[in-house]
Amino acid sequence: MANRLSDEEMTTVVAELTGWKLEGKFIVKKYRFREFLKGVAFVNEIAELSEEKNHHPFIAIDYKLVTLRLTSWNAGGLTDLDVALAKNYDVIYEKM
């Protein structure tokens, strides 16, 4: 189990991520798509990765806008795993 990042570490880490914001114990990012079904395809890729890593973000699909919300419940906050996955999600998005 990964260790929870300190408040200071969280702030540093979020500043290094692109488009992710800190919201309490979560990091959150909104991804825009030209088409609804492109957003759904993105969610499918995120879902597959989540299952593989056994770490599932909260996902919202509001038409062409997909919001991902990450935290580590078992650590009570953000961990390195959340940060690594946030970067992975960005790579998946860039490829679409």
Next chain:
Amino acid sequence: MANRLSDEEMTTVVAELTGWKLEGKFIVKKYRFREFLKGVAFVNEIAELSEEKNHHPFIAIDYKLVTLRLTSWNAGGLTDLDVALAKNYDVIYEKM
């Protein structure tokens, strides 16, 4: 464009639906799944139907819980189309 249901009609209609609740201009239902990927498969079917009908619910995937939220923006509230789609979603869920 469908006509918006009156407050009275909305209350009647929601009472006839199974598990749907009225929340302001929306009807909302939470669907539970035994597995995360089953919920994602359900979302894919909902997405396909939404695109076909050009009427998209707000979708949230919180691990094994999928929340659907329906309204008709162009009518400023709920219409017969929302009610018909709510029933369709239930049928899709039952088949899974």
